[in-house]
Amino acid sequence: MNEEKTRAFPSIVDRRTFVGGATAFFTFSAYAGTSINVTNELSFWLQSEIDEPNWVANPDVTGELPQQFLKILTEFADFVSRRWEIRDQFPDFANLLNSDFFSYKTTERDSYLTEYVKCTYMIDTLAKHTNTRDEAHEILAFWDVEKEFSIKSRLGRFRKFFRDEVAYFLLSQGGFRRFAELKNYKGYHGGSFTEIPPPYRVIDG
Amino acid sequence: MTLGKVAIVGSGVAGATIADILLGNDAASKIVMFEAGNEVVMRDHRKWLDYITTGSLPYYWNEDDVTDASGTENFWVKGGRLMAVGGSTLHWGGWCPRFKPEDFFLKSNTERGLDWPFTYEDLTPYYVKAEQRLRVTGDGSRDDPPRHNEPYPVPKMPLAKKDGLIVNALENLGISSYGNLPIARSTSCQTVGSCAYCPVGGRYDASMDIQSNFETFELRSKSPVAEIIMDSKKKAYGLRYVDMNTGEHQQEEFDRIFVCGGSMESAKLLLSSRSRFWHSGLGNDTGHVGQHLSAHSLLRVTGQMPGNASFLQQELDFPTLECRHFDVPENQYKGKFYFVHDGRIGHYNITKKLLAGTMPAQIDEERASGTGFGLAGFMEEFAAPGSRIELASGKNRFGLPKTNIVYTTSDITKSAKLEWLEKMEKILRVAGVDRDFRIKNGNPRADHTVSLCRMSDSASEGVVDQNCKIHDCDNVHVVSNAVFPNLTAVNPTLTLVAVAIKVAENLSR
Numbered sequence: 001m002n003e004e005k006t007r008a009f010p011s012i013v014d015r016r017t018f019v020g021g022a023t024a025f026f027t028f029s030a031y032a033g034t035s036i037n038v039t040n041e042l043s044f045w046l047q048s049e050i051d052e053p054n055w056v057a058n059p060d061v062t063g064e065l066p067q068q069f070l071k072i073l074t075e076f077a078d079f080v081s082r083r084w085e086i087r088d089q090f091p092d093f094a095n096l097l098n099s100d101f102f103s104y105k106t107t108e109r110d111s112y113l114t115e116y117v118k119c120t121y122m123i124d125t126l127a128k129h130t131n132t133r134d135e136a137h138e139i140l141a142f143w144d145v146e147k148e149f150s151i152k153s154r155l156g157r158f159r160k161f162f163r164d165e166v167a168y169f170l171l172s173q174g175g176f177r178r179f180a181e182l183k184n185y186k187g188y189h190g191g192s193f194t195e196i197p198p199p200y201r202v203i204d205g
Numbered sequence: 206m207t208l209g210k211v212a213i214v215g216s217g218v219a220g221a222t223i224a225d226i227l228l229g230n231d232a233a234s235k236i237v238m239f240e241a242g243n244e245v246v247m248r249d250h251r252k253w254l255d256y257i258t259t260g261s262l263p264y265y266w267n268e269d270d271v272t273d274a275s276g277t278e279n280f281w282v283k284g285g286r287l288m289a290v291g292g293s294t295l296h297w298g299g300w301c302p303r304f305k306p307e308d309f310f311l312k313s314n315t316e317r318g319l320d321w322p323f324t325y326e327d328l329t330p331y332y333v334k335a336e337q338r339l340r341v342t343g344d345g346s347r348d349d350p351p352r353h354n355e356p357y358p359v360p361k362m363p364l365a366k367k368d369g370l371i372v373n374a375l376e377n378l379g380i381s382s383y384g385n386l387p388i389a390r391s392t393s394c395q396t397v398g399s400c401a402y403c404p405v406g407g408r409y410d411a412s413m414d415i416q417s418n419f420e421t422f423e424l425r426s427k428s429p430v431a432e433i434i435m436d437s438k439k440k441a442y443g444l445r446y447v448d449m450n451t452g453e454h455q456q457e458e459f460d461r462i463f464v465c466g467g468s469m470e471s472a473k474l475l476l477s478s479r480s481r482f483w484h485s486g487l488g489n490d491t492g493h494v495g496q497h498l499s500a501h502s503l504l505r506v507t508g509q510m511p512g513n514a515s516f517l518q519q520e521l522d523f524p525t526l527e528c529r530h531f532d533v534p535e536n537q538y539k540g541k542f543y544f545v546h547d548g549r550i551g552h553y554n555i556t557k558k559l560l561a562g563t564m565p566a567q568i569d570e571e572r573a574s575g576t577g578f579g580l581a582g583f584m585e586e587f588a589a590p591g592s593r594i595e596l597a598s599g600k601n602r603f604g605l606p607k608t609n610i611v612y613t614t615s616d617i618t619k620s621a622k623l624e625w626l627e628k629m630e631k632i633l634r635v636a637g638v639d640r641d642f643r644i645k646n647g648n649p650r651a652d653h654t655v656s657l658c659r660m661s662d663s664a665s666e667g668v669v670d671q672n673c674k675i676h677d678c679d680n681v682h683v684v685s686n687a688v689f690p691n692l693t694a695v696n697p698t699l700t701l702v703a704v705a706i707k708v709a710e711n712l713s714r
Contacts, residue, residue, distance in 0.1 A: 085565040101254070108251045145562035164560055165258035171556040172257050172398075179555055180569060184520035186398035187257035189405075193342070193362045199396050200520040201366035 059110035086175035209460030217292020220465035285651035291412030343387035519548030544582025551577010
């Protein structure tokens with residue numbers, strides 16, 4: 001591991017610009033459930049393109065994600081897992097995410113460390129202008145959810161590199177059990193097929 | 206006897222098998238394995254996590270480039286094979302059906318192609334060893350083709366619940382000879398559902414068998430072989446290869462050479478090895494190298510079944526049910542047919558739905574309202590005369606000649622394809638599928654390409670003899686799907702491994 005790179009923590013890219021120059025555009029007209037309306041200014045900010053590669057930023061910068069950032073991202077994952085009704089499948093949610101997801105994604109190349117830190121700034125910045133942190137989570141996770149945002153945009157990057165990946169991880173690690181009858185799912189270590197009963201539904205099972 | 210200094214060209218399943226057996230039986234020999242592609246890290250947790258969360262596979266860049274071959278409008282190369290240490294087994298499905306006795310007598314039975322220079326019974330002991338090598342799971346009590354009570358090395362994988370509706374349909378239609386698909390999944394398989402990149406080595410790939418720790422074995426990746434150099438008509442001197450790290454061409458002497466690349470690359474190497482002894486390419490005095498191109502298309506029928514009270518959904522990443530009812534001698538003249546129930550077809554991707562904003566309750570409703578079913582299979586296809594591969598102008602990324610494919614499907618195969626697709630549709634209808642039918646009559650693919658260096662009793666009819674040695678050349682063998690005289694209806698890999706074991710054991714005995 002490159003010690004120098006590991007210590008060189010990613011910088012805050014655009015927080016100052018955003019907070020200083022655009023505070024006024026956080027006025028939510030209304031939202032309930034997945035029906036979220038945001039102001040034109042916020043929509044513009046979420047969708048505007050930023051100067052980043054099409055892949056994760058600084059993939060060679062590795063290291064464990066500091067606790068304060070872990071907490072912010074875990075809160076987001078907790079929010080979406082409740083919305084998807086899979087949260088009850090995880091008795092040790094935070095530890096699972098940390099040890100089996102964040103740690104692998106940040107300590108080895110291509111590292112998501114910088115990208116995740118930027119995600120925490122996005123959550124924090126939005127949360128300063130919403131009534132609750134979950135309102136910020138709601139926007140980041142579900143606003144205009146059927147639309148595919150550009151990988152160059154703030155929201156597109158957040159969703160591609162964090163929201164989507166954490167969704168696939170959580171479903172594969174047991175979230176699938178929320179959905180009727182399933183005994184196995186892509187990414188789940190179900191066990192050997194030679195066991196009785198096998199780890200999937202069989203003709204006579 | 207010792208084989209001396211041995212070159213193996215290609216690190217796929219055939220090359221790995223030959224190397225492994227020679228290392229065990231012939232301690233005095235020195236083996237150098239050449240591979241055009243690079244080493245790919247397999248069984249790595251982070252790479253597996255990336256596959257689960259993003260769908261990206263670490264060997265994607267080892268596929269062909271779309272510009273590597275011409276003539277691909279009706280013959281697909283891209284995605285069919287991999288240039289990497291371990292070859293195409295890095296991405297294979299692992300289906301391991303044996304050929305059937307009649308497959309070795311196509312010429313005698315149909316006047317097409319060529320008979321094999323040995324029989325199913327001759328190959329049977331090597332099939333047993335091949336199943337052990339690939340760690341095949343299956344039902345040893347089934348006797349189609351004959352197993353003589355030989356169990357599989359790994360117990361059978363029980364049929365999935367979703368298979369049940371297809372089994373009922375087969376029974377109703379009087380279709381017999383169905384059962385557990387023989388597939389390369391060892392007992393270490395943890396049904397992780399990510400077979401394209403297995404984190405625990407539950408699915409065999411040839412990189413597992415490449416013994417880099419033997420002192421007498423050397424793997425040279427990123428070293429494509431460009432030519433076999435001849436000393437005389439009967440004896441090869443050695444090889445010319447490219448060290449891609451330096452870009453320099455190197456020449457090296459060997460006592461024996463095994464050409465174990467994929468079908469196309471093996472034939473291309475012989476065609477590229479022109480000399481004053483072999484004007485048209487090594488082994489090509491009678492013009493059979495690169496000819497008789499045959500390959501499988503994937504025939505597929507899918508549809509939707511209304512109602513899904515049991516919430517049937519594929520929970521594994523591979524099929525479990527096969528049917529050989531149409532893979533019988535009476536169908537050989539038009540092309541026998543083999544199919545599986547592929548429960549992955551019509552898979553309902555819950556995660557994708559959630560990410561698209563579908564609420565869990567709505568997902569429950571959609572899952573209960575119906576489910577997708579699909580059958581997929583291969584038939585023994587007959588190409589029109591003149592179907593072949595050729596060296597094309599220009600070089601691929603390895604500095605080897607590009608490929609030109611000349612392929613036309615015969616009329617009898619076109620007709621039989623439609624018949625088999627109709628059979629699959631009928632089975633699905635009897636099973637209860639009644640809407641959204643999709644019928645895919647695909648093109649032949651590079652991964653099951655055969656006959657480009659076919660085995661024969663004499664040089665007048667083919668390229669290699671029953672030991673896969675090039676006719677009239679004493680120290681070059683081709684061990685590849687390319688030597689199969691005909692295609693059959695089933696996947697070729699198990700038979701290739703059986704042939705490789707037979708060749709290696711006979712030579713090192």
